Amino acid sequence: MIFQFSLIIFAIFAIIRTYKQYRLQRVSASWLTSWLLLWLAVILVAISPQSTDILAKYVGVERGADLLVYSAVVILYYGLYRMMVKQEKLQQELTSLVRKLAIMEAKKIEAKKDR
Numbered sequence: 779m780i781f782q783f784s785l786i787i788f789a790i791f792a793i794i795r796t797y798k799q800y801r802l803q804r805v806s807a808s809w810l811t812s813w814l815l816l817w818l819a820v821i822l823v824a825i826s827p828q829s830t831d832i833l834a835k836y837v838g839v840e841r842g843a844d845l846l847v848y849s850a851v852v853i854l855y856y857g858l859y860r861m862m863v864k865q866e867k868l869q870q871e872l873t874s875l876v877r878k879l880a881i882m883e884a885k886k887i888e889a890k891k892d893r
Contacts, residue, residue, distance in 0.1 A: 785824040789817040 793814060800810040823830055823846070830842025839845040 782824045782827075786821050789820045789824070793817045 796805065796810060796813045796817070799805045800807070805813075823842075827842065830846060832842075834840065834842040834845040837845065839848065
């Protein structure tokens with residue numbers, strides 16, 4: 779019971795924080811909607827944990843808690859993959875930008891020497 783209550787309180791806190799980020803225009807409306815749906819689902823599962831058993835049986839998993847753990851692991855790995863791809867792209871763009879700036883600086887120095 780304490781865990782369920784803590785989970786609900788945390789989800790409400792997360793909803794409030796997400797909404798504040800939206801109001802500050804740090805997240806888009808689609809991200810706000812996605813996170814709200816996630817946290818509302820967390821509240822629903824916290825209130826009625828046995829509701830996940832129905833879906834788990836439907837997809838062939840023994841317990842609802844197992845389904846949630848399996849799903850969370852897959853989603854987290856996918857998120858990690860996406861972040862790594864984005865980080866690699868940013869690193870390549872930064873390298874390209876630094877090279878261009880270095881070439882521009884070198885040309886400025888060459889032009890000063892030629893005067």
